[in-house]
Amino acid sequence: MFYKMLTGASGRIGALIDQLPSQCAVCHAWPARRVCDGCAARFAQPRTRCARCALPVPEGVSQCGACLREPPRVDACLAAVDYGYPWAGAMAEFKFRGDPGWASALATLLRSAPWVEPALESADLVLPVPLSRERLQERGFNQAALLARHIAGPRVDTALLLRPRATEAQSGLPRSQRLRNLLGAFAVEPTRAAAVQGRRIVLVDDVMTTGATLNAAAHALREAGAAHITAMVVARTEPD
Secondary structure (H helix, E strand, C coil): CHHHHHHHHHHHHHHHHHHCCECCCCCCCCCECCCCHHHHHHHCCCCCECCCCCCECCCCCCCCHHHHHCCCCCCEEEEEEECCCCHHHHHHHHHCCCCCCHHHHHHHHHHHCCCHHHHHHHCCEEEECCCCHHHHHHHCCCHHHHHHHHHHHHHECCCCEECCCCCCCCCCCCHHHHHHHCCCCCEECHHHHHHCCCCEEEEEEEEECCCHHHHHHHHHHHHCCCCEEEEEEEEECCCC
16 A cells, blocks of 8 residues: 555655656757656667667667576567666756656657567556666666656556565676676565466566666566566666
8 A cells, every 4th residue: 555655645746746847957958848758769779689678789789698598587678778868967866856647758758669569469468677676766766667658658557566575786786796786586475376277477667787687677577477477678788
């Protein structure tokens, strides 16, 4: 109930903010949405990406070498933009500075990315990557849940995938430590495990860096019998 109150209140606040006249956060045109059409066209051009981890790859290449050597837990990964200017600043304002008004603009970017609409249409379940109770209380909202609600509305289930324990913040950690950090961090709600069996699932998060978080969440869904998992993120970082 506490989680629903937080995410519901943040969603309503964000919706109200989106309706207010404002200037583009990138070029400062007035009046405009958070990101005007011109800036979205300039800074969110589609790129050829690895089908399994969403890293940029040369045209004609379907999977990067790393995914061929060690396939991720997810079957597919879709990203709207690279984690760079101006999106890195937008994500920081959204996630770390408590500005849920960014949810609509960032979700629009994600929904406009190639293959996102077909993946949503074919999904049985749309699940945001959950936060621990402690992190949710600290932040006031789950940014992944807000994004998921904007792209999938009432189809989003925020109670099926759980994060039963808090983990050290992932930002700044190397991949090996991120993987250790997330062991056992996610679980499917025990009384609803049957809802996952044989299902096609879309897993939504804001940023993908090493993929450790999404793969840990996907592992829990695989253990519960998920048939296919597509990860969706707004931004994908470049490898170190």
